[in-house]
Amino acid sequence: xxxxxxxxxxxxxxxxxxxxxxxxxxxxxxxxxxxxxxxxxxxxxxxxxxxxxxxxxxxxxxxxxxxxxxxxxxxxxxxxxxxxxxxxxxxxxxxxxxxxxxxxxxxxxx
Amino acid sequence: xxxxxxxxxxxxxxxxxxxxxxxxxxxxxxxxxxxxxxxxxxxxxxxxxxxxxxxxxxxxxxxxxxxxxxxxxxxxxxxxxxxxxxxxxxxxxxxxxxxxxxxxxxxxxxxxx
Numbered sequence: 001x002x003x004x005x006x007x008x009x010x011x012x013x014x015x016x017x018x019x020x021x022x023x024x025x026x027x028x029x030x031x032x033x034x035x036x037x038x039x040x041x042x043x044x045x046x047x048x049x050x051x052x053x054x055x056x057x058x059x060x061x062x063x064x065x066x067x068x069x070x071x072x073x074x075x076x077x078x079x080x081x082x083x084x085x086x087x088x089x090x091x092x093x094x095x096x097x098x099x100x101x102x103x104x105x106x107x108x109x110x
Numbered sequence: 111x112x113x114x115x116x117x118x119x120x121x122x123x124x125x126x127x128x129x130x131x132x133x134x135x136x137x138x139x140x141x142x143x144x145x146x147x148x149x150x151x152x153x154x155x156x157x158x159x160x161x162x163x164x165x166x167x168x169x170x171x172x173x174x175x176x177x178x179x180x181x182x183x184x185x186x187x188x189x190x191x192x193x194x195x196x197x198x199x200x201x202x203x204x205x206x207x208x209x210x211x212x213x214x215x216x217x218x219x220x221x222x223x
Contacts, residue, residue, distance in 0.1 A: 033211065042200060043153070045211040093155060094166045096141045096204045098212060100153035 002027055004091055004101040012107045019076040021104035023089035030092055032065055032072045037103075038085040046074075079108045111136055114203050114215035122221045128189040131218045135182050135203030142184040143212060144176060147198040156199075159184055191222045 003026040013019050023032065031050045035043035047056055049065035049072060056063045062075045072089055086105045090098040115134040123129050135142050144156040155168040159178035176186040182203075188195055198219050202212035 042214040042216050043202075043212075045213070048211060088153065090153075094158075096160070096206075096210065096212065097143055097155045097158045097166045097168070099155065100145075102152055 002091070002093060002099050004089060004099055006089060006101040006104050008104055009102065010105050010107070012109060013079050015081060015108050015110050016078050019079050019083070019106055021074050021087050023072045023101050025070045025091055028069050030069075033090045033098065034063060034072075034074055035088045035090060036085050037088065041085070043088060079106070081108050081110055084108050114201055114213050116201050116215035116218050118218060119216060120219045122223060123191050124223055125191055125193060127191050128187060129191060129220060130185055130187045131199055131220075133184045133201030133215060135184070135201075136205070136213055139203035139205045139213070140182050141204040141206070142178055142182060143202045143204070144184070144186050145200045145202065146170075147200055147217070153200070156186065193222050196220060196222045
């Protein structure tokens with residue numbers, strides 16, 4: 001069955017350091033979405049990537065979709081305490097249902 | 111626009127009981143999806159409804175069921191509760207038929223004792 005793995009599972013960084021999480025799918029994805037879930041909160045949509053090799057930026061966040069459309073990454077430059085949370089990638093599994101990755105929990109040490 | 115509203119926020123039930131959770135999507139959104147989130151299994155898809163029709167169902171036992179009403183509000187029901195059903199149940203709504211961002215509600219935290 002479809003599997004979406006993320007690494008690392010946990011990441012602790014000092015405030016100001018960079019952070020990257022990687023998402024790897026066992027199957028080719030038509031698109032990939034990224035969500036952020038703050039502790040005690042709910043997932044919040046960040047971005048959707050559709051094209052092979054696509055790169056999108058949102059302020060300090062850079063998202064990339066692999067050429068083979070089986071992997072993706074999220075890079076945060078100069079982390080801040082507001083970046084704390086779990087980052088999930090998600091691929092489509094039919095209509096509007098998503099297959100979520102295992103998530104990367106980011107802790108930022110002030 | 112109001113966001114996705116889930117009620118109740120917290121529930122404690124006893125094994126063997128049944129429970130009904132409610133979700134009101136963002137106004138105008140006709141697609142409603144349900145997810146179960148646990149520390150061990152992560153975020154898992156339960157089912158998705160669009161215009162009162164269940165279009166997709168995840169790999170969960172028949173004890174888990176749902177429905178959607180004509181106003182797009184949705185309910186999910188879990189019968190014969192088991193300890194392993196303790197989880198955060200999240201509802202998400204979308205404004206298009208396919209491949210669009212999901213807007214999640216705050217979730218219902220269900221504890222089965």
